Amino acid sequence: MLFGKNIVITGVASGIGARTAELASQLGANVYGIDINQPKYPIGTFIEGNLATVDGVQSIIDALPNEIDALCNVAGVSGDSGADITLRINFFGLKLLSEGLTAKMHTGASIVNVASIAGYGWRANTQRASAIATTSGFPEDMSSFLAKNDVPNDLGYPISKEALLVWTQLASQESLFKNKGIRVNAVSPGPVQTPIMNEFRAVLGNARVDADIAKVGRAATPSDIAPTICFLCSDGSRWINGHNLATDGGLEAVVNKELLEL
Numbered sequence: 001m002l003f004g005k006n007i008v009i010t011g012v013a014s015g016i017g018a019r020t021a022e023l024a025s026q027l028g029a030n031v032y033g034i035d036i037n038q039p040k041y042p043i044g045t046f047i048e049g050n051l052a053t054v055d056g057v058q059s060i061i062d063a064l065p066n067e068i069d070a071l072c073n074v075a076g077v078s079g080d081s082g083a084d085i086t087l088r089i090n091f092f093g094l095k096l097l098s099e100g101l102t103a104k105m106h107t108g109a110s111i112v113n114v115a116s117i118a119g120y121g122w123r124a125n126t127q128r129a130s131a132i133a134t135t136s137g138f139p140e141d142m143s144s145f146l147a148k149n150d151v152p153n154d155l156g157y158p159i160s161k162e163a164l165l166v167w168t169q170l171a172s173q174e175s176l177f178k179n180k181g182i183r184v185n186a187v188s189p190g191p192v193q194t195p196i197m198n199e200f201r202a203v204l205g206n207a208r209v210d211a212d213i214a215k216v217g218r219a220a221t222p223s224d225i226a227p228t229i230c231f232l233c234s235d236g237s238r239w240i241n242g243h244n245l246a247t248d249g250g251l252e253a254v255v256n257k258e259l260l261e262l
């Protein structure tokens, strides 16, 4: 399905990124894995990199080859270290990497952003989400940016994912991507059994995480999410663009059913 494709995957040292890298390799891709931490197992070509700074993103771009077929933006943090670093890694660095890499991408390439069900609040927060989503690069003064855009320190995670879901749609229509036929989509998991989930338990509370898991019977594993990401990298998804593909075991449907009081 991905035979001969050059696929860049961030967050390959753990969880969903590690499993996506493994699966993409099994499906025939040449994987270029990015992470701030060393992976425990060999992953195609590994490039150590930090998405939290302009220089970090630029050195990742410089280290990558031309002829990229897909970029999977999987790396992320839980928000337990505050809104500043969370927005840097989960949104501003991701966006800068995606924009900067277009020059090295093939016509018809694919970008897959791992968002979250936690970002579904964007519809209730369109002004803030679009202000963040349309910011160029990293804000020069992050603390005044966060204050101006009403980003509480403990809500960095959901707000970063709200901005990501909005930007996915905007980017799919932006000439930078559209003129090269580069598709931009998102995948939104519910709870997934990875190291970040313990941090979510600390940030959101056990009750919230366990309630979400109970609604669909179990937490997902990285193996439940990786095939969706690989599908969106493949030519079989060529007519899917600007879309958020919920990969949550039906959690969104359960929540909507509750909303409808059925």
Ligand SMILES: NC(=O)c1ccc[n+]([C@@H]2O[C@H](COP(=O)([O-])OP(=O)(O)OC[C@H]3O[C@@H](n4cnc5c(N)ncnc54)[C@H](O)[C@@H]3O)[C@@H](O)[C@H]2O)c1
Pocket: 010, 011, 012, 013, 014, 015, 016, 017, 034, 035, 036, 037, 049, 050, 051, 052, 074, 075, 076, 077, 089, 114, 115, 116, 117, 188, 189, 190, 191, 192, 193, 194, 195, 196, 197, 200
């Ligand atoms: N696990 C869940 O319950 C869940 C649910 C919804 C969405 N997600 C999203 O899935 C993605 C992957 O999460 P995961 O569950 O695999 O978590 P994880 O903690 O297992 O993996 C995250 C990876 O990102 C890397 N990373 C962190 N900061 C970085 C930086 N500055 N530069 C480069 N790499 C960095 C980490 O080293 C790690 O390897 C995240 O974007 C997360 O928000 C996870």
